[in-house]
Amino acid sequence: MDEERNDVTIEPEAEGGGPESAERQEEKVENKLEKMREELKACRQEKQDYMDGWQRAKADYVNALKRFEIDAKASELRGRVKAVETLLPAFDALERAKEHGDVPEGFLAIARQLETAFAALGLKEVGKVGEKFDPALHEAFGQEITESVEMDGTVAAVLEKGWKINGSIIRPARVRVGHFEK
Numbered sequence: 138m139d140e141e142r143n144d145v146t147i148e149p150e151a152e153g154g155g156p157e158s159a160e161r162q163e164e165k166v167e168n169k170l171e172k173m174r175e176e177l178k179a180c181r182q183e184k185q186d187y188m189d190g191w192q193r194a195k196a197d198y199v200n201a202l203k204r205f206e207i208d209a210k211a212s213e214l215r216g217r218v219k220a221v222e223t224l225l226p227a228f229d230a231l232e233r234a235k236e237h238g239d240v241p242e243g244f245l246a247i248a249r250q251l252e253t254a255f256a257a258l259g260l261k262e263v264g265k266v267g268e269k270f271d272p273a274l275h276e277a278f279g280q281e282i283t284e285s286v287e288m289d290g291t292v293a294a295v296l297e298k299g300w301k302i303n304g305s306i307i308r309p310a311r312v313r314v315g316h317f318e319k
Contacts, residue, residue: 217258218307221300224251225308229297255300263299264310268292274299276309280316289317 231248234240240248263274270277270290281293292312299310 214303221260221307259302261301263301264295264312266292270314274309275312277314278311279313281313283315283317286317288315291315
């Protein structure tokens with residue numbers, strides 16, 4: 138207790154008053170210490186409030202950065218999808234022309250350039266003959282009778298290629314589905 142009193146100065150009595158009792162001085166010191174303890178407790182609480190607020194703000198900032206990154210990737214993907222959707226009709230026309238006869242070499246070069254560009258954008262073809270029919274990837278445009286049970290429920294003919302990018306279907310493949318009849 139004596140160490141605590143070293144920091145507290147006791148003021149001399151004003152003239153005309155008697156010497157203050159030791160008990161009274163002890164009471165003043167205790168009151169002063171209690172007041173200081175309350176101020177310290179209030180300061181610690183205020184510090185904790187500021188720390189909690191700072192930590193919440195930091196967490197909000199980190200979450201915002203993550204959201205911005207996710208939004209940027211989604212925006213990039215939407216841009217690629219839009220570009221591919223714009224070019225697909227021209228590519229389909231070139232594909233149909235190749236299937237129906239002689240196509241000038243210049244048009245074949247354009248088709249190869251489009252294929253290269255689509256691959257660079259991450260575009261993958263959907264729908265090949267022999268694949269198991271999947272309604273998430275294929276759009277059925279009729280059935281064809283098959284000669285074996287193994288071909289039942291598989292893609293028998295591709296009428297129009299489907300396309301996907303990063304796992305998202307841009308356009309399902311338009312197919313005819315094999316059906317086995319006994």
